Amino acid sequence: MSVSQDKRDLLRGADLADAEAIAVLQRASFDDPWSAESVRRLLDGPANLSLVAEDGGVVGFLIGQCVVDTAEVLAVAVDDDRRRAGWGAALLAGFEAVAAASGADRVLLDVASDNAAAEALYRSRGYETVARRDRYYAAGRPSPVDALVMVKILSA
Numbered sequence: 001m002s003v004s005q006d007k008r009d010l011l012r013g014a015d016l017a018d019a020e021a022i023a024v025l026q027r028a029s030f031d032d033p034w035s036a037e038s039v040r041r042l043l044d045g046p047a048n049l050s051l052v053a054e055d056g057g058v059v060g061f062l063i064g065q066c067v068v069d070t071a072e073v074l075a076v077a078v079d080d081d082r083r084r085a086g087w088g089a090a091l092l093a094g095f096e097a098v099a100a101a102s103g104a105d106r107v108l109l110d111v112a113s114d115n116a117a118a119e120a121l122y123r124s125r126g127y128e129t130v131a132r133r134d135r136y137y138a139a140g141r142p143s144p145v146d147a148l149v150m151v152k153i154l155s156a
């Protein structure tokens with residue numbers, strides 16, 4: 001799918017000052033949110049390549065890393081009121097670009113098998129399921145669900 005250049009232009013690298021805004025979005029989006037301190041540690045790590053989308057405040061984030069030739073999306077979320085407007089796709093596209101520039105030739109991620117919105121987003125960006133982790137996500141569910149491990153090979 002094509003990604004809006006206007007939205008790509010509103011992405012920037014996440015810095016430590018964004019940790020609280022990211023934690024707020026985490027709490028609104030996930031059953032097992034990370035604390036602002038955990039977010040800060042990730043943003044401060046040597047492999048960090050995280051992004052935020054800013055449009056009158058932080059409307060979305062992607063926490064990602066790159067180690068050697070593999071980049072990984074650890075979490076991505078968009079403000080509930082701003083979903084289905086292309087921010088998630090823009091964040092992924094932006095991450096793929098910075099990951100490729102850092103030497104990654106693939107992006108790896110996990111998604112809960114009951115997270116239809118995220119799986120649809122990843123498929124729309126060309127990610128394919130390569131493995132499953134059995135009963136991997138438990139938080140907020142009556143019984144654990146599998147994780148789908150998805151990969152996108154970045155073209156040179």
Ligand SMILES: CC(C)(COP(=O)(O)OP(=O)(O)OC[C@H]1O[C@@H](n2cnc3c(N)ncnc32)[C@H](O)[C@@H]1OP(=O)(O)O)[C@@H](O)C(=O)NCCC(=O)NCCS
Pocket residue numbers: 029030074075076077078079082083084085086087088089090111115116117118120121122124
């Ligand atoms: C998953 C998430 C990040 C998607 O963000 P978004 O900004 O709404 O996504 P986009 O608007 O860029 O959608 C891009 C494409 O993904 C697919 N998609 C996104 N949300 C979808 C939904 N609820 N149902 C079906 N398809 C969906 C569609 O193909 C969409 O393209 P379209 O709108 O032209 O049909 C957002 O729903 C979210 O924050 N969810 C909670 C956090 C989460 O589950 N994160 C993923 C696990 S870490």
